[in-house]
Amino acid sequence: MHISLGQRPTMFRVATVAAIALCTVSPRFSTAQQFVNETNARLPAASPLEYSEQVDLADIDGDGDLDILFANGRGFGSPSLQETNRLYLNDGNGVFTDVTDARMAGITGFTRDVEFADIDADGDLDLLIVNAFNNQPRMLINDGNGFFADETGSRLPAAVIGGSDADFGDVDDDGDLDIIFTNSGSSPFGAGVDRLYINDGTGVFTDETAARLPGSAVSQSIDCDFFDMDGDLDLDLVMVHRDPASQLWENDGSGNYTNVTAGRLPSDGSGTYSIDPGDIDGDGDLDLLVVRGSNDRIFRNNGGGVFTDITATAIPVNPFQDDNDGDFFDYDADGDLDFAIARLGSGGERIYQNNGSGVFTLQSGIITVISDSSLDIEFGDVNGDGRVDIVTAQGESGSFRNRIYINQTGAVDTTPPTFPNMTALSPTNNTAGPYVVKASIRDNITSDNNFFDRGVYLHYTVGAGQPNTLPMTWVGGDLYRGEIPGLAAGSSVSYWVTATDFAGNTGTSPTAAFPVFGGLLGDGDGDNDLDLEDVGGFFDCVTGPIGQVTPACRTYDFDGDQNVSFDDFAWFQLAYGS
Secondary structure, eight states: OOSOOOSOOOOOOOOOHHHHHHHOSSOGGGOOOSEEEOHHHHSOOSOSOOOEEEEEEEOSSSSSSOEEEEEEOBOSSSOOBOEEOEEEEEOSSSOEEEOHHHHSTTOEEOEEEEEEEOSSSSSSOEEEEEETTTBOOEEEEEOSSSOEEEOHHHHSOSOOBOOSOEEEEOTTSSSSOEEEEOOOTTSTTSEEOOEEEEEOSSSOEEEOHHHHSOOOOEEOEEEEEEEOSSSSSSOEEEEEESSSOOEEEEEOSSSOEEEOOTTTSOOOOSOEEEEEEEOSSSSSSOEEEEEESSSOEEEEEOSSSOEEEOHHHHOSSOOOOOEEEEEEEOTTOSSSOEEEEEEEETTOOEEEEEOSSSOEEEEOSSBOOOOEEEEEEEEEOSSSSSSOEEEEEEOSSTTOOOEEEEEOSSOOOOOOOEEEEEOOOOOBOOOSOOEEEEEEEEOSBOOTTOSOEEEEEEEEEETTOOOEEEEOEEOSTTEEEEEEOOOOTTEEEEEEEEEEETTSOEEEOOOEEEEEOSSSTTOTTOSSSOOHHHHHHHHHHHTSOTTOOOTTTGGGOTTOSSOOOGGGHHHHHHHHHO
């Protein structure tokens, strides 16, 4: 998640044999399963049994553990019964209490998705509720302690949406979180125009779909994900359709989208329910897991946002089953992304192990097998023992009993977050600032809010000065954003990013640098143009003492390393040519 979660909670300990007996379908002491059903010991009693389409984990009250919210509402093809969205508070040990009535009373609907994000930049997690069958989405604002007030009327446009999913992301690079909604109208099998809402910075949204996401109504829009498909540190978009094929949209960097599906995204055909981005082969770009009500698929990214269907080699065992959702997670703590599938019907959930190169093997016997109707699957360390657990949402058929599977035997997470991409700031003569730094940061799970962090920070030094530290904010996908304030001319700036994951592992990005100049870059003689005199001045400075940049030569030290060398020449050529 995108805010600091504070002190790590104490590990859960089972005190009695009676408690152990409640935790599993088969006796806990006689199983070698890694993920064991402990629903009865973790969640309140089975009543009420509500139709849950989706589940989200978040630290709603800032106490450092993960709470759970289920999106509820009965009816698949048509509305049947509005139900209460159910909020469970974690005691720090992975045992949950129903706090719905106390913290978000009266919030019912035909809810298909719930998403937590800090929409008003006050440091806590607010809540978006997405309803199906042409109903108004709802925005609930957190008071900072995990109590929510419905402020839909003052926050969202008064418009109905037949929504199955939504996602938060800063599409226009202004530092706040915007929203994309799927929209299939009055029926999940109907058609509608997907909606893009833009945040004004205070958590008030305007519908700017027509200007930013041009297109006509599409049928059966069911899932959506912001992700940086081409490594340019802005948020592109995949819109998932059950029928027809899904669509790929490219961001121009300012939040204006172009449909680039043709030639870049293979057809996923009909029956797709979910698409999840993740780097399956460790090459730094984001590939796609395509979950369908038949055979699932893997689309590999070539690095520039062009995808190839590699399913035949990536998933050799790929049964024809009614799958509903899938996400990446590193269940064996070996540093690569495995994945799990939530399925409808008999046989239980499926878990696939990555060989490190993006080839997945179906594992058996590592999760309690329960024949139920899983519509969503999420991961998080709910009991604070350093291992990733599994939560599923149940609906559509069966008893609707949501599940928690505790990771009992897996390795504790000791792998820090990684930094596949970060802004490389260029030399500048802008002393006003700010200098925006964005970083792609990844850890051991993927979700709509990336991973659960305990702090992401931007650090910078000016010259030989002491480091300055600033918080970074999550801005969608796997991207985080921070701003270095304006600096005086002559400043030589070094900067780097650190991120701490939920298990307490801290990763550090490579260090980058840039200089802040006064006047025109490369204008060594100060006459406000770049000419042959400046070329001569550059070469005079190249021959000067290493590490001793005179004031006259400082304008040529483009990379800020206190040395004018041929490493700076490419920058000088660029400035001279402009």
